[in-house]
Each structure stands twice: as C-alpha cells, then as structure tokens.
Amino acid sequence: MQSIQRRRVWLGLVAVFVVAGVALGCWRLAYLRQFGEVERQVQDRLTINLRSVESEIERFRYLPGVIGQDGRVVAALQQPGSMTSSGAANGYLQAVRGMSGADELYVLNLAGQTIAASNWDEPGSFVGHNYAFRPYFLDAMATGSGRFYAVGVTTGKPGYFLSGRVDIGGEPIGVVVAKVDMGPLAMTWAAAGEMSAVADRDGIVFLSGDPRWNYRPLQTLAGDTIELLQAERRYDGIDIAAAAPLAPAEAAAGSLLINLPDDTYLLGRRAIEPDGWQLLSALPLEPVEREARLVGGLAALIAILGLGALVFANQRRQIVRLKLEQNVILERRVAERTQALAHEVEERRRTEAELRATQENLIHAAKLAALGRMSAAIVHEVSQPLSALDNTLAAADLHAQRDAPAEVHRNLGNARNLLRRMQRTVKHLRTFSSRREPGPPEAVNIATVLEAALDIVAPQARDGAVRVEKALGPELPRVAGNAVRLEQVFINLVLNAIEATAEAENREVRVTARSDERGVSVEIADTGPGIPQTVRERLFEPFFTTKSTGESLGLGLSISRTLVEEFGGALRFDVRPGGGTLVSVVLPLYQAEPVRKRLAPA
Ligand code: ADP
Numbered sequence: 001m002q003s004i005q006r007r008r009v010w011l012g013l014v015a016v017f018v019v020a021g022v023a024l025g026c027w028r029l030a031y032l033r034q035f036g037e038v039e040r041q042v043q044d045r046l047t048i049n050l051r052s053v054e055s056e057i058e059r060f061r062y063l064p065g066v067i068g069q070d071g072r073v074v075a076a077l078q079q080p081g082s083m084t085s086s087g088a089a090n091g092y093l094q095a096v097r098g099m100s101g102a103d104e105l106y107v108l109n110l111a112g113q114t115i116a117a118s119n120w121d122e123p124g125s126f127v128g129h130n131y132a133f134r135p136y137f138l139d140a141m142a143t144g145s146g147r148f149y150a151v152g153v154t155t156g157k158p159g160y161f162l163s164g165r166v167d168i169g170g171e172p173i174g175v176v177v178a179k180v181d182m183g184p185l186a187m188t189w190a191a192a193g194e195m196s197a198v199a200d201r202d203g204i205v206f207l208s209g210d211p212r213w214n215y216r217p218l219q220t221l222a223g224d225t226i227e228l229l230q231a232e233r234r235y236d237g238i239d240i241a242a243a244a245p246l247a248p249a250e251a252a253a254g255s256l257l258i259n260l261p262d263d264t265y266l267l268g269r270r271a272i273e274p275d276g277w278q279l280l281s282a283l284p285l286e287p288v289e290r291e292a293r294l295v296g297g298l299a300a301l302i303a304i305l306g307l308g309a310l311v312f313a314n315q316r317r318q319i320v321r322l323k324l325e326q327n328v329i330l331e332r333r334v335a336e337r338t339q340a341l342a343h344e345v346e347e348r349r350r351t352e353a354e355l356r357a358t359q360e361n362l363i364h365a366a367k368l369a370a371l372g373r374m375s376a377a378i379v380h381e382v383s384q385p386l387s388a389l390d391n392t393l394a395a396a397d398l399h400a401q402r403d404a405p406a407e408v409h410r411n412l413g414n415a416r417n418l419l420r421r422m423q424r425t426v427k428h429l430r431t432f433s434s435r436r437e438p439g440p441p442e443a444v445n446i447a448t449v450l451e452a453a454l455d456i457v458a459p460q461a462r463d464g465a466v467r468v469e470k471a472l473g474p475e476l477p478r479v480a481g482n483a484v485r486l487e488q489v490f491i492n493l494v495l496n497a498i499e500a501t502a503e504a505e506n507r508e509v510r511v512t513a514r515s516d517e518r519g520v521s522v523e524i525a526d527t528g529p530g531i532p533q534t535v536r537e538r539l540f541e542p543f544f545t546t547k548s549t550g551e552s553l554g555l556g557l558s559i560s561r562t563l564v565e566e567f568g569g570a571l572r573f574d575v576r577p578g579g580g581t582l583v584s585v586v587l588p589l590y591q592a593e594p595v596r597k598r599l600a601p602a
Contacts, residue, residue: 015307018303018307019300019303019304019307020300022299022300022302022303023296023297023299023300023303024296025299026295026296026298026299027292027293027295027296027299028292029295030291030292030294030295030296031288031289031292034287034288034291034292035266035285035288037288038266038283038285038287038288039255039266039268041283042255042266042267042268042281042282042283043268045194045196045268045281045283046268046269046270046279046281047270049189049194049196049279049281050270050272050279052185052188053182053185053198053272053279054272056180056182056185057147057160057162057180059101059180060100060102060160060162060178060180061162063096063100063102063105063162063178064140064145064162064163064164064175064176064177064178065145065164065176067092067093067096067105067107067164067176067178068164068165068166068174068176070092072085072088072089072091072092073089073092073093073107073116073166073174073176074166074168074173075088075089076088076089076107076115076116077107077109077115077166077173077174078168078173080109080115086115086116086127089107089115089116090116090117090118090120090121090127093105093106093107093116093117093118093120094118094119094120094121096118097118100178102118102178102179102180103157103159103178103179103180103181104117104118104119104126104159104178104179105117105118105176105177105178105179106118106119106126106127106176106177106179107166107174107175107176107177108131108132108137108174108175108176108177109173109174110141110172110173110174111130111132112130112131112132112133112134112137112175113128113129113130113132114126114127114128114129114130114131115127115174124154124155126154129154131177133231133232133233134148134150134161134232134233135148135232136148136161136162136163136175136177137163137175137177139163140163140164140165140175140177141165141172141175144164144165144167145162145163145164145165146161146162146163146175147160147161147162147163147274147275148160148161148163148232148234148275149161149182149200149206149207149234149275149277150232150233150234150235150236151234151235151236151237151238157181158182158183158206158207158235159179159180159181159182160179160180160181160182161177161178161179161180162177162178162179162180163175163176163177163178164176182198182207183207185207186207186208186209187209188209189208189209190209190210192209193209194209194281195209195210195213195265195281195282195283196208196209196279196280196281196282197209197210197213197279197280197281198272198277198278198279198280199218199269199277199278199280200234200275200276200277200278201275201276201277201278202217202221202225202228202229203217203218203219203221203278204216204217204218204221204229204234204235204240205217205218205246205280206235208280212260213246213280215235215238215240215243216240216243216244216245216246217240217243217245217246218245218246218247218256218267218278218280219245219246219247219248219256220245220248221240221241226240226241229241246258246267247259247267255267255268255269256269257285258282263284263285263286264284264285264286265282265283265284265285266282266283266284266285267280267281267282268280268281268282378425378543382422382425385418385419385421385422386422388414388418389415389418389419392411392412392414392415392418393411393415395407395411396408396411396412396415399411424553425553441480441481441482441567441568441590442480442481442482442483442590443478443479443480443590444478444479444480444481444482444483444486444587444590445476445478445483446476446478446479446486446513446520446522446587447472447476447513448483449483449486449487449490450470450472450490450511450513450522452487453487453490453491453494454468454470454490454494454511456487456491457491457494457495457498460495460498461498461509464498464501464502464507465507466498466501466507466508466509467507467508467509468494468498468508468509468510468511469508469509469510469511470510470511470512471510471511471512471513472511472512472513473512473513473514473515476513476514476515476520477515477520477589477590478589478590479519479520479567479569479587479588479589479590480567480568480587480588480589480590480591481567481569481587482567485563486563486567486587488559488560488563489560489563489564489571489585490511490522490524490585492556492557492559492560493524493560493583493585494509494511494524495556496556496557496583497509497524497525497526497528497581497583498526499547500526500528500529500580500581501526501527501528501580502528503528503529504527504528504529504580506527507527508526508527509524509525509526509527510523510524510525510526511523511524512525515589518586518588519569519586519587519588519589520586520587520589521584521585521586521587522584522585522586522587523582523583523584523585524582524583524584524585525576525580525581525582525583526576526580526581527576527579527580528580528581529579529580530575530576530579530580530581531573531581536573539557539573540557540558540561541554541558542554542555542558543555543558544558557571564585564587567587567588568587568588569585569586569587569588570585570586571583571584571585572584
C-alpha cells in the first residue's frame with residue numbers, strides 16, 4: 001500500500017516536471033522565434049529609414065560647394081567691410097534658401113566670423129557671429145568640407161551643418177555653411193508611430209520620432225566624451241551627461257533593449273556614414289512575450305491532456321488486466337466446481353445404482369415373502385373347503401349306501417357350496433394373476449364410473465340403511481385407466497365403507513371427487529370406527545380380513561391398490577376428521593401419449 005502511495009507521489013512529481021519542462025521549452029522556442037521575427041522587422045525598418053535619412057542629407061551635400069562658386073559670395077569674402085558686397089551676398093543666400101529648402105545658409109571668413117547669412121535681416125541673424133569652434137568650420141578649413149550635427153548656438157534649434165571651403169587660386173578665403181533642418185523627418189516618424197531615431201557617433205540621440213528619446217545617450221558616456229561635447233558645444237544648453245542612458249541593457253548580439261515605462265523595446269542600429277551616426281529603430285517586445293506565454297500555456301495544457309490520456313489509458317489497461325485475471329480465476333473456479341459436481345454426480349449415480357440394487361433385492365425378498373404368505377393363505381383357503389368337501393362326499397357316499405337319498409341330496413348340496421366358494425377364490429386369484437397385463441390406459445370418465453359403482457352398491461346401502469352421498473366436481477377431466485377395473489375398485493371401497501358403518505349410529509358414506517393439477521382425486525369417507533394401527537399395517541395384505549363372514553376373502557384392498565397403482569395412481573387411508581375412515585384415490589389425467597407417472601403410495 002505504502003509503496004503504491006510513494007509511487008503515486010513520484011509519478012505526480014514527474015508529471016509536474018514534464019508539464020513544466022514542456023511549457024518552459026515551448027515558451028522559450030516561441031520566444032526565440034518571435035524575437036527573431038521582431039529583429040527582422042527592426043532590420044527592415046532600419047533599411048527603409050536609412051534611405052530617407054541619407055536622401056535628406058544628400059539633397060544638400062553639394063549646396064555649400066555650389067554657393068562658394070558664386071561671385072557675390074567670393075566678392076563678399078574678398079572685400080570685407082564692403083556693405084554692397086555683403087548685401088549682395090545676403091540677398092543671394094536668402095534667395096537660394098527659399099529655393100533649396102535649406103534651413104539657413106551663411107558664409108564665414110577665415111576667422112570663422114559670419115559675413116553673410118540668409119537670415120541677415122531676421123532676429124537671431126548669424127551675421128557677426130563667430131563659429132570658429134565648430135568642427136564643420138575646422139573640418140572645412142582642413143579638408144575642404146565638413147558636416148556636423150548640432151544644436152544651433154545662436155538659434156537653439158538643432159540642425160545638420162554642411163560646410164564647404166571657398167578657394168581662390170588655391171588659397172582658402174572662407175567657408176560656406178548650409179544648415180539643414182531634419183525636424184520634418186522626425187515628424188514623419190512620429191506621425192507613423194514609429195520609434196525611429198538618429199544618434200551621433202557617441203550614441204547620443206539627436207533626432208527622434210519619440211520626444212522621450214531626444215538628447216539621451218544610448219549608454220553611459222565616458223568622461224572624455226563629455227568633455228568633447230562641451231568643447232564642441234554640440235548640444236549647447238542641454239546637459240547630456242545628466243540624461244539617463246536609453247538602452248543600458250544588451251539583448252541579442254548587436255541589439256539593445258530599451259526599458260520604457262510602458263514596455264521593453266528591441267533596439268536595432270545601423271551606421272550612417274560618413275558621420276559615424278547610428279540610425280535607430282525599436283519595436284516593442286510585449287507581443288513576443290504574450291505569444292510565448294500563450295504558446296507555453298497551450299503546451300502545458302496539451303501536456304496535461306496528454307498525461308491525462310496516458311493515465312486514463314493506463315487505468316483502462318489495468319482494469320482490463322484485472323478483469324482478465326478475474327475471468328481466469330472465475331473460469332478456474334467454474335472448472336473446479338464442474339469437476340466437483342461431476343464427481344458428485346458420479347457418486348450419486350453409484351449410490352442410486354446401489355440403492356436400486358438393494359431395493360430390487362428387497363422387492364425380490366418381499367415378493368418371495370408375499371408369495372410365501374399368499375401360498376399359505378391359498379393353502380388355508382383351499383385345503384379347508386377341500387377337506388370339508390372330502391368329508392361331505394364321504395358322508396354322501398355313506399348315506400347312498402344306506403339308501404338315504406334326502407341325506408345324500410343335502411350332502412351334495414353342501415359339497416356344491418364348498419366348490420362354489422373355491423371357485424370364487426380362484427376367480428379372485430385370476431384377477432390377481434391377470435393384472436400383469438393391464439393393457440394401455442384408456443381415457444376414463446370418472447363421474448360415469450363412480451355413478452355405476454354407486455348404482456351397484458345401492459341395494460347393500462339400502463339394506464343397511466346407510467346414507468350414501470356423492471359430491472362430484474363439475475366437468476371432471478378424464479383420467480387414465482380402465483373403466484371396468486376402476487369400477488371394481490370403487491365398488492370394493494364403498495362396500496368396505498358401508499360395512500364399516502355397521503355398528504355406527506349415524507350410518508353415512510360420502511363420496512366426493514374433484515380435480516387438481518395432480519389429477520382427479522376421489523374420497524370415500526365413512527362414519528365407521530376407523531382402522532386400528534395393527535389393522536392398518538396389514539390392510540393391503542392379500543387375504544387379510546377382520547370380517548368373520550365367509551363372504552370376506554380379504555383380497556379387496558390388495559387388488560384395488562394394485563390396480564390403482566397400475567394406472568399410475570395412488571390409494572391411501574387416513575383418519576376422517578370427526579371419526580371414521582377417509583380413503584382417497586388419486587388418478588392421473590389422461591394424456592394422448594400417457595406418461596406413466598407413479599404417485600407416491602400411501
Ligand atoms: P374384506 O373386505 O374382504 O375384509 P378387504 O381387503 O377389502 O377385505 O379389507 C381388509 C380389511 O380392511 C377389512 O377386513 C377391514 O378390517 C379393513 N377395512 C377396509 N375398509 C375399511 C373401512 N372403511 N373402515 C374400517 N376398516 C376397513
């Protein structure tokens with residue numbers, strides 16, 4: 001029991017681990033897949049945005065060089081202090097600004113001083129300002145061209161500064177600068193809900209569709225970088241060092257994670273040459289996590305269902321195995337029981353055979369005893385009249401010799417009476433002996449038989465003043481037997497009853513007949529003295545009689561019972577309630593193919 005419990009606990013733990021493992025594995029796989037997908041989308045977006053940023057800058061790349069070729073600009077540079085030249089240059093720059101779409105255009109002399117500008121007549125004009133510290137000036141002076149993104153020192157507006165050196169006869173005379181406003185690009189991104197931005201070579205975001213990104217470094221800035229920023233006044237007036245890094249966390253190789261209050265974003269970067277800028281684009285990771293969670297949850301569910309199915313299948317298998325085992329046990333028990341029964345049947349058969357043999361032996365012995373008693377009775381019955389006959393005939397002979405015819409006649413008369421008595425005995429005995437061949441039973445109307453029998457005994461009843469009553473049930477079915485012999489049986493029984501009432505005050509015999517499922521039962525009840533036990537034991541013995549009249553042979557009941565039993569019926573004697581004897585005869589119903597069925601004898 002305990003081991004089963006322990007096994008269950010183990011299996012439960014294993015199931016929990018399997019479900020957790022499957023869920024975690026699927027969650028991880030889904031996460032990686034989705035993450036890869038988002039990465040791809042970020043890269044796609046970078047590719048598209050790179051084109052727009054580059055084209056935005058390219059549009060103005062050649063503008064400083066072209067402006068530097070103009071005579072008005074050259075004149076203004078060559079004639080410092082000439083109001084006419086600088087006025088012409090201002091007008092020219094203003095006109096070009098309107099046509100090119102550049103934010104501002106201005107010309108610096110070799111000292112970095114602005115001598116002409118497109119905003120010469122506007123508040124915050126560049127004219128007179130010195131930009132010698134700006135890298136775009138230094139680069140242009142050194143290499144011929146420069147480019148630099150910065151927040152305007154004068155205007156406070158961010159812009160991309162493109163510069164080109166103006167040379168006359170191989171000698172530099174000044175620098176032309178075009179300031180390009182990249183704000184519209186950021187506005188396009190913001191309008192599209194895109195989280196795209198541009199960061200400078202130090203990773204500081206300067207242009208973005210999301211205002212939260214602006215002027216924040218991607219990662220914590222190094223000390224010398226901060227110093228450089230201050231020297232260049234790149235983002236004049238903005239404390240970049242104090243701004244929180246945008247993407248301190250590293251994700252997959254090359255990708256960074258941005259943690260914003262609403263979500264975590266995957267950040268992709270692409271370099272924009274030649275400024276060492278970085279184009280940035282970010283997509284939220286929440287859908288990735290959501291999908292991974294969903295897949296993990298589904299996997300857990302499927303794993304639970306799968307395990308459930310396994311457990312179910314296992315239980316079914318165990319039940320089937322148990323049933324099979326029970327069947328086997330049952331079959332074995334049935335086989336054992338069958339064997340025991342067969343043994344018992346064999347035993348009973350043997351006992352029955354033994355019983356039958358014993359019974360047959362007994363019957364044989366009883367038959368022999370009956371034969372002995374019968375022979376004795378016959379000898380007694382016949383030898384007595386025979387010796388009487390001998391004496392009577394001797395007496396007749398004597399009287400004949402004495403010539404006494406009257407005596408002879410009397411003697412002969414007596415002899416004939418004796419002979420008749422012997423004839424009667426022999427006649428009864430013949431009935432006895434002929435019963436061996438009773439012939440097939442016939443359909444007998446018991447009511448007719450009883451009526452006939454009662455008719456025959458009517459004189460005796462009348463003589464003895466006996467009231468004979470009969471109560472026969474309606475439509476008694478026909479019984480199996482022989483009408484003549486059954487009549488003989490009933491005459492015998494009714495006569496016995498009449499004779500038994502000889503001494504009674506109320507001489508009455510009642511014959512009733514009714515049918516039940518066993519057959520038809522006829523009852524003869526009398527008001528006689530009943531039968532004492534000693535007589536009862538010998539009732540059916542041949543030649544047993546308690547009557548002293550020479551008419552009684554004591555064969556009636558013996559023959560009656562034999563006949564009734566021959567027909568498959570039964571004859572029994574009982575005490576009549578209220579005194580007297582109740583004889584009942586049960587006879588089987590007649591069937592077309594009669595089945596010989598012996599009813600239990602009394
Ligand atoms: P029998 O009538 O010639 O004597 P039975 O065989 O018919 O011979 O009857 C045997 C004896 O059974 C009778 O002598 C009598 O004693 C007894 N017996 C028969 N029927 C009755 C009866 N209804 N009541 C009392 N005794 C009876």
